[in-house]
Amino acid sequence: MAGEGVERSRDRAGTWQVLTATERGAAHRASRIPNQDAVAALPIGPDGAVAAVADGHGHSRHFRSARGARLAVTVACRAAQDLAPLLARLSGTAEAEEVIRADLVPGIVARWRDAVREDVAAEPFTPEEDVVRDGDDAAIPYGSTLLLALAWRRWLLLTQIGDGDIVGIRPDGAALLPVPGDPQLDGRHTTSLCTPAAEGSFRAGAVDTAGTPLLGVLLATDGYGNAQVARDWEATVSADLARLIASRPAEWLASQLPAWAARCASLDGSADDTTLALVLGPAVGRSRDPAPGMP
Amino acid sequence: MPGGGVARRPLHFIVMADCSGSMKGEKMQALNYALRSMLPHLVAWERDQLQAQLLIRILRFATVPEWHVRDPRPVADLIAGWQNLEYVYQGRTNMGAAFREVAGALGPGELERRALRPAILLITDGLPTDPPGGFEAGLSELTNSAAGRASLRVAVAIGRDASSEPLNRFRSPEAPILVADSTDDIVDRLVAASIAVSRMSEEGANRETLAQTLMQPPAGPAPEHADDSIL
Numbered sequence: 001m002a003g004e005g006v007e008r009s010r011d012r013a014g015t016w017q018v019l020t021a022t023e024r025g026a027a028h029r030a031s032r033i034p035n036q037d038a039v040a041a042l043p044i045g046p047d048g049a050v051a052a053v054a055d056g057h058g059h060s061r062h063f064r065s066a067r068g069a070r071l072a073v074t075v076a077c078r079a080a081q082d083l084a085p086l087l088a089r090l091s092g093t094a095e096a097e098e099v100i101r102a103d104l105v106p107g108i109v110a111r112w113r114d115a116v117r118e119d120v121a122a123e124p125f126t127p128e129e130d131v132v133r134d135g136d137d138a139a140i141p142y143g144s145t146l147l148l149a150l151a152w153r154r155w156l157l158l159t160q161i162g163d164g165d166i167v168g169i170r171p172d173g174a175a176l177l178p179v180p181g182d183p184q185l186d187g188r189h190t191t192s193l194c195t196p197a198a199e200g201s202f203r204a205g206a207v208d209t210a211g212t213p214l215l216g217v218l219l220a221t222d223g224y225g226n227a228q229v230a231r232d233w234e235a236t237v238s239a240d241l242a243r244l245i246a247s248r249p250a251e252w253l254a255s256q257l258p259a260w261a262a263r264c265a266s267l268d269g270s271a272d273d274t275t276l277a278l279v280l281g282p283a284v285g286r287s288r289d290p291a292p293g294m295p
Numbered sequence: 296m297p298g299g300g301v302a303r304r305p306l307h308f309i310v311m312a313d314c315s316g317s318m319k320g321e322k323m324q325a326l327n328y329a330l331r332s333m334l335p336h337l338v339a340w341e342r343d344q345l346q347a348q349l350l351i352r353i354l355r356f357a358t359v360p361e362w363h364v365r366d367p368r369p370v371a372d373l374i375a376g377w378q379n380l381e382y383v384y385q386g387r388t389n390m391g392a393a394f395r396e397v398a399g400a401l402g403p404g405e406l407e408r409r410a411l412r413p414a415i416l417l418i419t420d421g422l423p424t425d426p427p428g429g430f431e432a433g434l435s436e437l438t439n440s441a442a443g444r445a446s447l448r449v450a451v452a453i454g455r456d457a458s459s460e461p462l463n464r465f466r467s468p469e470a471p472i473l474v475a476d477s478t479d480d481i482v483d484r485l486v487a488a489s490i491a492v493s494r495m496s497e498e499g500a501n502r503e504t505l506a507q508t509l510m511q512p513p514a515g516p517a518p519e520h521a522d523d524s525i526l
């Protein structure tokens with residue numbers, strides 16, 4: 001699902017809907033570097049959906065990071081799909097977070113490393129790439145972040161490694177940040193799927209939407225947040241999205257998401273690859289009156 | 296679109312200028328000329344690159360530090376309203392207090408979350424003359440803060456006497472000390488430093504390679520490998 005330009009996908013099979021968009025950053029465009037972000041979404045039966053975004057590292061050491069990001073979103077969505085049978089037994093958010101840590105994250109990391117091994121086997125490193133690797137583990141060139149939202153019935157399971165943002169949108173417009181921050185992320189270094197400590201570097205959060213209603217949740221690579229002028233942009237974005245979700249059909253949101261990603265990825269914004277996945281709750285998407293809103 | 300609008304990411308560039316008594320006369324004139332000469336290069340870089348809006352502050356330091364330009368200003372504004380720095384009569388070279396002042400400016404909540412890692416350019420003609428422990432305490436305060444630790448720190452030494460162990464401790468591992476052997480060299484060194492600072496601040500920049508390309512070899516010990524990708 002990753003690549004140049006804008007891509008969209010939309011799953012309407014479940015009660016949860018996923019809208020996605022990705023845009024190559026202006027700086028990458030100028031440097032002829034591909035979009036190193038990736039996004040994927042899959043349905044989970046009739047009652048759920050999973051969405052994932054990933055940001056391949058830009059440093060030259062991670063010369064296959066665009067592939068690493070694509071592999072990450074693909075295997076993460078599949079791992080989440082396979083986890084679905086466990087969700088029926090969930091009784092609380094603490095248990096849901098334990099499922100993330102004990103089942104989902106190890107599965108993602110193991111599958112990603114397997115996928116990297118297969119990719120290297122299919123296309124071994126060239127002598128030039130081996131010079132760049134300089135002894136690095138084979139996973140290092142594929143380094144990527146990953147943000148994932150697994151939505152199933154009342155449950156929303158969220159996990160993240162590395163930078164990027166997960167913003168829950170409350171019906172009153174307030175932002176819910178269900179995944180704790182990571183003080184290690186200083187804007188220069190990031191945790192990564194490619195490190196041996198990857199499993200322990202994932203952060204997790206779970207929301208029982210029966211008790212904590214959400215209109216949806218936004219997953220964004222850091223190209224989005226780094227473009228926002230507002231200091232507490234999550235609150236502003238959440239308030240605006242709540243208004244738009246309440247007043248506009250999902251089709252309209254789907255049509256706008258690529259433009260929002262493109263604006264952030266432009267010279268007027270972060271100039272970085274920008275990828276969004278907007279997961280809309282079961283109550284969203286019903287017919288509603290068109291209302292004046294922002295372009 | 297949702298949110299309060301978008302903009303380029305801020306790159307905060309703090310110039311720490313030694314205005315101690317030993318800078319009197321030709322050195323001070325040369326420093327002012329060099330700073331003025333440096334600014335157009337930063338304007339050109341800002342115009343040509345795609346990611347950052349450069350915001351400059353200038354801290355002059357002697358016995359005590361004092362902001363010459365306290366609030367972050369776009370480079371073009373600084374050029375338009377340029378005012379020369381002046382040396383401080385019998386002023387000492389107390390770097391520790393200056394580091395603390397910069398640490399405060401980069402402290403928690405002071406910079407935008409989306410700001411690129413800040414850059415600090417230290418220009419001095421001498422050894423620090425702080426009270427015992429003052430240099431170390433000030434530098435620790437700077438480098439123990441998240442933004443200070445992440446900052447790109449470049450030192451320009453005016454004269455060989457200034458190329459010293461303290462400057463090695465200040466600089467970022469990937470950034471060598473630039474030495475201006477004479478006042479005539481100050482402009483060249485500051486221009487080199489400004490170009491290096493700006494280009495090394497770009498996302499994804501290979502800082503070690505840029506440092507080798509744009510600046511002189513390190514005067515001190517070989518820099519450690521600095522990795523800007525993964526923890």
